[in-house]
Amino acid sequence: MRKIRNITAVCLLTGLVLSGCGRQSQITYESTRMETMAEDMQENSQADSFAKNLCVVTGAEGEADASVTAEAAAVFGVDTKEVIFQKNPFERLYPASxxxxxxxxxxxxxxxxxxxxxxxxxxxxxxxxxxLAHINPGDTLTMEQLLYGLMLPSGNDAGVAIAVHMAGSTEAFAEKMNETAHALGATDTHFVNPHGLSDEDHYTTAYDLYLIFNEALKYPEFQKIIGTVSYQAQYTDGTGQTKTQEWKNSNQYLNGKSKAPDGITVLGGKTGTTRAAGSCLILGSQDESGNDYISVVLKAESRDVLYDNMTKIIGKIVN
Known part of the structure; x- marks a missing residue:
């Protein structure tokens, strides 16, 4: 897997953003959001590098494609800074896993x-x-193993184990998540847990997920984990006995259940599904010229629709 290029993850929005509904309340909301982001960036010592490194959504990118039925979707060019497609990129939605x-x-x-x-x-x-990753109280694993259990089978239990180990509680860890999101410019994001089980105060947007995923891709360890098809973890249980589990990636582009468009290589990503969130997916992908992209689909009505929508929007990279 080729390494996705590093990008500093916060963006200065310079134009009025239209999310397709045309309502005055939405326009007012987006204007307020841009003002808030501008204030945040003035407080950040790295503000001078933000805008030149990230995509700016203008509201004119592909909104008319009625075949994309998910509530929100977008494709961002990591290298080109081009927004290939967008639908409701700033709508607050549940992100699930x-x-x-x-x-x-x-x-x-x-x-x-x-x-x-x-x-x-x-x-x-x-x-x-x-x-679940199906880990049990008393099991002892490395942090690296927990990350594979978190990202491949999407283990909520692994997420809690990581949060408690690092911050003492899921609540304290969520505070750190929100601090990090704010520093990245993800101002329409609020987390209350480390795994994404539904809560009305736990939300984000397609654009904010782009910012967060873009930052995570700066780390080779993250890239390696999300691109892994299966992983075998060997650790000890509470009685000191050795336990072995194989965790498989739920991303259908990696496990062979879905096919990416010709000319596109899927490098990795993360799925998410709850009743409230619907079916969700974020991907890192690459075209034949080595240009990297981040794509997001949120609140599709089913898994089949999710992958159909994702295939359609990443197909726009090469079409």
């Missing part, structure tokens, strides 16, 4: 991948349909 990108970013950036982590009782998650 795409949340785990931020969890992984903080763990890789601020943690130690060789740390030994003993899983606590707080990792027991009983919510119906919650995706």
């Amino acid at each position: 795409i949340t785990k990108i931020m969890t992984a970013l903080i763990a890789i950036r601020d943690g130690n991948l060789s740390d030994m982590v003993t899983v606590g009782p707080e990792t027991v998650i009983t919510e119906t349909g919650a995706s």
